[in-house]
Amino acid sequence: MGVVxxxxxxxxxPAGWRTRRLLVWxxxxxxxxxxSLLTMLLSMALSAKAESPDTRRFRxxxxxxxxxxxxxxxxRGKHDLPEIMGGGVAVLDVNGDxxxxxxxxxxxxxxxxxxxxxxxxxxxxxxxxxxxxxxxxEVSAPGPSYAMGAAVGDFDNDGRDDLFxxxxxxxxxxxxxxxxxxxxxDRAGLASDRWSTSAAFADLDGDGDLDLYVASYAAFDPRxxxxxxxxxxxxxxxxxxxxxxxxxxxxxxxxxxxxxxVSQTAGIALSGRGLGVLIANLTGDDKPDIYVANDGTPCRxxxxxxxxxxxxxxxxxxxxxxxxxxxxxxxxxxxxxxDGDGRxxxxxxxxxxxxxxxxxxxGHDSYADQSAALGLTALTRPVLGFGIALADLDNDGRLDxxxxxxxxxxxxxxxxxxxxxxxxxxxxxxxxxxxxxDPNGPLARRRLGRGIAVGDLDGDGCLEVILSSIxxxxxxxxxxxxGTHALILDLHSRSPSRSxxxxxxxxxxxxxxxxxxxxxxxxxxxxxxxxxxxxxxxxETVEVLEIRWPSGRVExxxxxxxxxxxxxxxxxxxxx
Numbered sequence: 305m306g307v308v309x310x311x312x313x314x315x316x317x318p319a320g321w322r323t324r325r326l327l328v329w330x331x332x333x334x335x336x337x338x339x340s341l342l343t344m345l346l347s348m349a350l351s352a353k354a355e356s357p358d359t360r361r362f363r364x365x366x367x368x369x370x371x372x373x374x375x376x377x378x379x380r381g382k383h384d385l386p387e388i389m390g391g392g393v394a395v396l397d398v399n400g401d402x403x404x405x406x407x408x409x410x411x412x413x414x415x416x417x418x419x420x421x422x423x424x425x426x427x428x429x430x431x432x433x434x435x436x437x438x439x440x441x442e443v444s445a446p447g448p449s450y451a452m453g454a455a456v457g458d459f460d461n462d463g464r465d466d467l468f469x470x471x472x473x474x475x476x477x478x479x480x481x482x483x484x485x486x487x488x489x490d491r492a493g494l495a496s497d498r499w500s501t502s503a504a505f506a507d508l509d510g511d512g513d514l515d516l517y518v519a520s521y522a523a524f525d526p527r528x529x530x531x532x533x534x535x536x537x538x539x540x541x542x543x544x545x546x547x548x549x550x551x552x553x554x555x556x557x558x559x560x561x562x563x564x565x566v567s568q569t570a571g572i573a574l575s576g577r578g579l580g581v582l583i584a585n586l587t588g589d590d591k592p593d594i595y596v597a598n599d600g601t602p603c604r605x606x607x608x609x610x611x612x613x614x615x616x617x618x619x620x621x622x623x624x625x626x627x628x629x630x631x632x633x634x635x636x637x638x639x640x641x642x643d644g645d646g647r648x649x650x651x652x653x654x655x656x657x658x659x660x661x662x663x664x665x666x667g668h669d670s671y672a673d674q675s676a677a678l679g680l681t682a683l684t685r686p687v688l689g690f691g692i693a694l695a696d697l698d699n700d701g702r703l704d705x706x707x708x709x710x711x712x713x714x715x716x717x718x719x720x721x722x723x724x725x726x727x728x729x730x731x732x733x734x735x736x737x738x739x740x741x742d743p744n745g746p747l748a749r750r751r752l753g754r755g756i757a758v759g760d761l762d763g764d765g766c767l768e769v770i771l772s773s774i775x776x777x778x779x780x781x782x783x784x785x786x787g788t789h790a791l792i793l794d795l796h797s798r799s800p801s802r803s804x805x806x807x808x809x810x811x812x813x814x815x816x817x818x819x820x821x822x823x824x825x826x827x828x829x830x831x832x833x834x835x836x837x838x839x840x841x842x843x844e845t846v847e848v849l850e851i852r853w854p855s856g857r858v859e860x861x862x863x864x865x866x867x868x869x870x871x872x873x874x875x876x877x878x879x880x
Contacts, residue, residue: 362728364746365768366780369761370436371406373778375754376423378413378450383541384526386472386499387414388712392453392691392755392829393772396465398443399483402794403430404759404833406770408778409451409469415526422449425469434762445485448474453755453829457505457514459557461802468516470500470829475518479561493563498550499524502581504825506592507801507854509612513557514803517594517825519578522547540714544600544633549575552596556612571614576601580637583824584648585806587617587669590856592806592824595623597634597652620670623650623663627673632661633688636756636828640694640703641819642678643734646810648821651680653689653707653828656720660684660692660707679729679736680705687724688712691756691828695767699788699839701818702731706769706781708753708828723750723775751776759833765790765866767837772830789844789866793836795822798873799855804834811838812848840866849878 366372377387391409398405405428412422425447428436440446448471455468464480477494478485489495499521505514524547532542551573555563567573572594580597587593591608595618598604602625605618618624625631633655642649647665654660659681663671675681687709694703709724726747729736741747755772761780762768765788769781791811795804807822820836840846846864853859853873861877869878 361783362741362745362747362781364779365782366778369434369780370438371428371778371780372438373408373426373428373772374776375408375411375772375774375778377411377774380413380415382415382526383532383539383714384414384529385522385524385542385547386450387411388541388752388774389501389521390450390452390754390774390829391772392502392827392831393757393770393778394454394456394467394831395757395759395770395833396456396467396831398427398429398439398465398480400464401430401432403432403763404761405430406436407445407454407467408772409447409454409755409829412450414450422446425451425454430761432763434764443484444487445469445476445478447471448476450474452500453502454831455503455505455516455825456831456834457516457824458802459505459514459516460561461513463802468494468503468505468518470503470518472499472524473497475500488561492561493565494555496553498553500553501579502825502829504581504583504594505803506583506805506824507803508554508583508592508594508608509556510591510610510800511557511559512800513559514801515557515612516555516563517572517581517583518553518555519581519596520550520552521577521579521599522549534713541712544577549577549601551575552578554612554614566612570612571616572606574604574616576604579635580652580828581825582637582639582650583805584639584821585808585854586639586648586650587621590806590852590854592854595637595639595650597632597637599633599635600631602631603634603652622671622673626654626658626661627675630658633658635690636692636707636826638692638694638705638826639821639823641821642694642703642731642736644702644816644818646817646819648819649678651692651694651705653692654684656688656711657685660689678734683729683736683738684727687727689727690754691771691830693756693758693769693827693832695758695769695832696790696837696839697728697767697769697783698730699766699785699790700841701813701816701839702733704731705729705736706756706758708756708771708773710752710754710774721750723752725750726753726771726781746779746781749776754828755830756827757830757832760792760835760837763868765792787842789840789842791838791840791846791849791864791866792868793838793878794868794870795836795851796870796872797853797855798875799853799857801854804854806854808852809836809838810848810850811846813838813840813843813846815847835868
């Protein structure tokens with residue numbers, strides 16, 4: 305589509321102004337645009353097949369560890385859009401034992417009252433060894449009517465993980481009381497009938513408590529939904545352009561358990577059909593910025609100007625549209641140092657035939673679409689991406705990519721399957737190569753994949769991938785890289801907030817530096833574990849560990865042993 309809306313709808317512009325603004329951007333940024341176009345054209349040449357590690361070691365252990373969940377999309381056979389969009393998964397600590405628990409968002413009936421109650425979102429408690437028990441009825445966090453996604457954060461600063469759950473018809477805030485939750489939505493002032501999707505907690509104004517950003521999608525009423533047809537004339541799911549967009553919301557934490565909607569005054573009340581949200585230090589000034597992946601309209605990078613004031617700089621920084629000026633069908637988003645240069649690169653999943661887009665950080669807080677040069681164009685063009693994670697899945701110190709995929713159009717009768725395999729790409733020296741899956745393994749199994757989250761569920765130093773799908777039971781993909789080690793850091797900032805969102809971790813291992821970024825949100829409708837995972841390969845120690853905290857303080861340590869460590873800003877050595 306290639307247009308960008310930089311102002312609220314209340315400030316109309318002449319016809320064609322958006323296209324002219326985009327052309328000006330291309331003229332003013334000739335090197336960035338030309339390089340992006342060149343790398344895209346060379347994608348096939350750059351994607352020569354490389355030897356891949358044996359992916360047979362990946363196995364789905366969900367059933368074996370006690371996790372049994374299937375998303376209920378409530379389809380009534382009328383191709384209602386919400387049924388094809390959910391749902392997410394969150395990794396959190398429900399009972400404070402530092403073992404990661406799981407929360408799966410669930411859907412429910414669509415349309416007129418059917419007599420059915422909304423099925424609850426399901427919570428699975430970890431026994432500390434990677435085995436789970438369904439405690440949905442005990443924890444009292446059933447979710448909103450037709451839940452979509454989840455965000456995790458300690459909004460009341462009591463040291464416990466609280467939970468915010470988005471939904472098509474509703475949204476809910478759950479305060480963690482220590483093993484069970486209390487619904488405080490109405491008291492907190494967060495009730496809404498918007499179709500909310502992804503969300504993230506972060507201290508955006510520096511006052512010591514976590515504010516909340518909530519992406520909104522579109523206005524959808526099944527009683528008034530338009531009739532949308534496939535090329536053969538039969539009814540199909542509508543696209544984003546068929547529905548009116550809704551504005552995202554930014555809620556300021558008042559510090560007393562309540563929130564205030566400051567979207568208008570903060571400068572983020574811009575429509576865009578948001579699906580993915582990520583908060584991190586993206587512009588180099590130690591303030592947390594907000595990146596929003598939009599579906600069919602340019603993505604937004606809200607730069608934090610301080611005092612809860614934001615400016616959309618996505619177009620100027622090179623992350624609004626792809627390298628040839630097309631708006632993305634942005635679903636999920638991930639941040640990580642792909643090429644080992646110390647800067648955080650952005651990846652955004654995209655539509656079938658378009659490929660996931662990798663915005664490589666160039667320095668001076670600017671980015672360029674280098675999807676082809678990084679190996680992503682050829683690997684992801686054949687699929688429609690949703691959830692995404694950049695994570696070191698083989699513990700070699702480099703960030704690999706895993707992506708959930710599945711179509712949003714019922715095109716099976718037209719020769720395009722809706723269910724798609726999961727994409728796994730190994731990072732080999734700053735370039736992704738295909739990890740051709742075992743044809744009988746869980747990666748090759750076709751599914752309508754949506755949410756993805758990662759975390760070390762059993763404490764063995766290796767990351768598991770939690771994958772939620774519409775048409776199959778949830779999967780937990782496990783791998784066991786042999787002879788490898790990891791340093792896992794549970795970070796706590798001290799000034800001004802306990803949250804470490806925005807922190808940057810650097811580690812020197814066997815003479816090579818690696819960088820990790822502490823983010824809030826990410827993926828699609830999902831929340832991964834908040835700990836920092838550093839794969840060390842065969843090494844057992846980190847020669848130098850450096851952390852730049854959100855406050856700007858930089859701390860360094862030498863000879864840190866592998867294992868899990870808690871680390872609070874300004875308090876000394878990492879401790880088990």
